[in-house]
Amino acid sequence: MLIPFTKYQALGxxxxxxDRIHRRGRLKRFGQLAVDICDRTIGVGAxxxxxxxxxxxxxxxxxxxxxxxxxxxxxxGVRIAAMHLRNRGLVDDRRCRMRTGSGDSHIRFxxxxxxxxxxxxxxxxAVFEAWEIPVDTSEKYFIxxxxxxxxxxxxxxxxxxxxxxxxxxxxxxxxxxxALGAKLETDALFPxxxxxxxxxxxxxxxxxxxxxxxxxxxxxxxxxxxAAAVVIAAVRQFTERRVSVATLAGLLDVAWDVxxxxxxxxxPVTFVCEGQxxxxx
Numbered sequence: 334m335l336i337p338f339t340k341y342q343a344l345g346x347x348x349x350x351x352d353r354i355h356r357r358g359r360l361k362r363f364g365q366l367a368v369d370i371c372d373r374t375i376g377v378g379a380x381x382x383x384x385x386x387x388x389x390x391x392x393x394x395x396x397x398x399x400x401x402x403x404x405x406x407x408x409x410g411v412r413i414a415a416m417h418l419r420n421r422g423l424v425d426d427r428r429c430r431m432r433t434g435s436g437d438s439h440i441r442f443x444x445x446x447x448x449x450x451x452x453x454x455x456x457x458x459a460v461f462e463a464w465e466i467p468v469d470t471s472e473k474y475f476i477x478x479x480x481x482x483x484x485x486x487x488x489x490x491x492x493x494x495x496x497x498x499x500x501x502x503x504x505x506x507x508x509x510x511x512a513l514g515a516k517l518e519t520d521a522l523f524p525x526x527x528x529x530x531x532x533x534x535x536x537x538x539x540x541x542x543x544x545x546x547x548x549x550x551x552x553x554x555x556x557x558x559x560a561a562a563v564v565i566a567a568v569r570q571f572t573e574r575r576v577s578v579a580t581l582a583g584l585l586d587v588a589w590d591v592x593x594x595x596x597x598x599x600x601p602v603t604f605v606c607e608g609q610x611x612x613x614x
Contacts, residue, residue, distance in 0.1 A: 334611070334612045334613070335609040335610070335611055335612075336351070336366075336370075336609060336610045336611075336612055337352070337607070337608075337609050337610075338350065338351060338370065338377065338607065338608060338609070338610050339352070339417060339604070339606075339607040340377060340379060340604075340605040340606050340607065341413040341416060341417065341602055341603060341604055341605055342413075342553075342602075342603050342605055343409035343412055343413055343554065343556070343600065343601065343602045343603070344409065344553055344554035344580050344582040344583045344584075344585060344600055344601065345552065345553015345554050345580065345581055345582030345583070346380055346409040346410075346552050346553050346554045346555060346556070346582075347378070347379040347380050347381075347553075347605065348379055348380060348381050348382065348383045348407075348409070348410050348413050349370055349371065349377055349379045349381075349382050349383065350383045350385060350413065350414065350417045351363070351366075351382060351383065351384050351385070352385055352417070352421075353384055353385060353386040354385060354386065354387060354388075354392065354418075354421075354423065355388055363382065363384050363395070363397055364397055364401035364402070364403065365401055366382065366397075366612070367381065367382035367397035367398065367399065367400075367401050368399070368400065368401040369612065370382060370610050370612075371399040372399075376610070377608075377610055379399065380398070380399055380546065380549045380552050381396055381397055381398050381399055381404070381407065381410060381549065382396075382397040383395070383396060383397075383407075383410050383413060383414050383417075384397065385414050385417060385418065387432070390423075390424055390429055390430060391429075391430040391431055391432040391437055392414075392418055392423070392424070392431060392432065393431075393432040393433070394410065394411055394414035394431055394432070394433055395434065396410045396433070396434070398546070398547065398548030398549050399548065399549045399550075400548040400549070401548075402547070402548040403434070404434070404496055404547070404548065405433065405434040405435040405495055405496045406433045406434060406435045406436075406438075406456065406494075406495030406496050406557060407433075407496075407555075407556060407557060408454055408456055408494075408495075408555070408556020408557040408558075408559070408560060408598045409554065409555065409556040409602075410556075411431050411433055411438045411440070411454050411556075412440065412452040412453075412454045412556065412598075412600075412602050413602055414431060415429055415431055415440040415442075415452060415454070416442075416450055416452060416602045416604075419442060419447075419450075420447045420604070424440075426442060427441065427442055428440060428441045428442065431454075433495065435457070435495040435496065436457050436495065438454045438455050438456065438457075439454070439455040440452060440453070440454050440455075441453045443599075445601075447604065448603065448604050449601055449602070449603045449604070450601070450602050451599065451600065451601055451602075452599070452600070452601075452602050453597055453598065453599035454556070454597065454598055454599075455595055455596070455597050456494050456495055456556070456557060456560050456595075456596045456597070456598065457494070457495055457595065457596065458594045458595060458596070459492050459493070459494055459560075459561075459564045459589070459594075459596060460492065460493040460494075461474050461476070461492055461568075462474065463475045463491065465493060466491050466492065466493045466497045466523075466527075467497070467523070467524055467525055468491050468522055468523060469521065469522050469523070469524055470522065475489075475490065475491040476490045476491075476565070476568060476569070477489075477490055477569060478490070480522070482513075482516060482517070482520070483516075487501060487513075488501070488502070489501050489517075490565045490568075490569070491523075491527070492561050492564055492565055494557045494560045494561050494564065494596060495557060496528065496547075496557055497523065497525060497526075497527045497528060497547075498527065498528045498529070498530060498557065498558060498561035498562075499517055499523070499527045499528065499529045499530070500530050500532055500561055500562055500565040500566075501513075501529070501530070501531050501532065502532050502533075502534065502566075502569075502571070503531055503532070503533060504533065505533060506531065506533065506541075506543055510531045510543050510545070511545065511550070511551050513529075513531075514529040514531070514545025514550075514551070515545065515550070517529045517545075518545060518547050526547045526548070527547060528544070528545065528546050528547045528555065528557070528558055528561070529544075529545040530542050530543070530544055530545075530555070530558045530559075530561055530562045531543040531544075531545075532562045532565075532566065534566060534571045534572060535579075536572075537571075537572050537573050538572065538573055538575070538576055538577060539576065539577050539579065540562060540563070540566060540571075540572060540576055540577075540578055540579070541578075541579040541580075542554075542555075542558060542559055542562050542578055542579070542580055543581065544558040544580070546558070553580060553581045553582035554580035554581065554582050554583070554585060555580075556585065556598045556600075559578040559580065559585045559587050559598060560587050560589075560596045560598055562578065562587075563576045563578065563587040563589060563596075564589055564596065567589060574588065574589040574590075574591060575587070575588045575589070583600070583601065584600065585598055585599070585600040586598065586599040586600060587599075
């Protein structure tokens with residue numbers, strides 16, 4: 334079975350787009366396809382699969398991680414899906430609206446081409462209530478809380494920006510943050526698992542982030558991860574609410590608006606390739 338696909342990346346965070354516009358299909362069957370097609374050895378290779386569907390705007394994007402699990406939202410993923418629709422001529426070349434599993438995202442297109450384009454996406458409001466993130470605690474909020482794992486204390490903060498995130502501040506990245514991210518993702522404190530961001534504050538307008546994504550592992554960047562890092566940094570008064578976030582693959586701008594409380598991310602999206610995936614099972 335030949336499956337047409339298109340691949341994009343946003344600051345090293347790669348996704349394969351499966352175009353289901355004007356087609357019928359049961360979304361639950363795409364989990365295994367995500368595992369197969371995202372495999373970097375026997376598949377195309379990516380951090381996740383985006384299933385874009387609908388008959389008119391707002392089109393819907395369903396996000397599947399490389400392990401087949403479904404994700405509520407992806408800041409980079411929704412921007413990639415929007416670029417794909419723009420390239421197909423299905424949305425306006427200046428702005429559009431995308432539907433995700435945790436609400437609508439307003440998209441704006443800036444300078445670029447159908448190969449690389451600067452795109453912004455609204456991610457909604459941050460959620461701090463622990464039970465909604467969710468965190469298994471009796472406390473209302475889980476901000477700057479001390480946990481001890483393998484005998485090592487860590488100060489952590491949890492927030493949801495459409496999906497759950499744990500943020501840890503550190504002096505540098507000269508430690509095995511990947512091993513720690515893997516442990517924290519599946520910690521019993523987080524019944525739905527959690528994305529983990531390690532953050533170095535450079536100054537009030539600049540931070541650097543390393544991302545461990547739930548169901549994926551280490552990624553070049555994470556849109557919602559950058560948003561979560563800025564929100565927690567601002568809450569803890571380490572930074573302002575408009576911050577440039579340095580990732581392994583480049584810069585992402587994050588703004589947390591005072592008046593509306595809405596979070597917006599802005600950065601580049603790049604077309605990688607297109608083709609047909611031969612699924613033999």
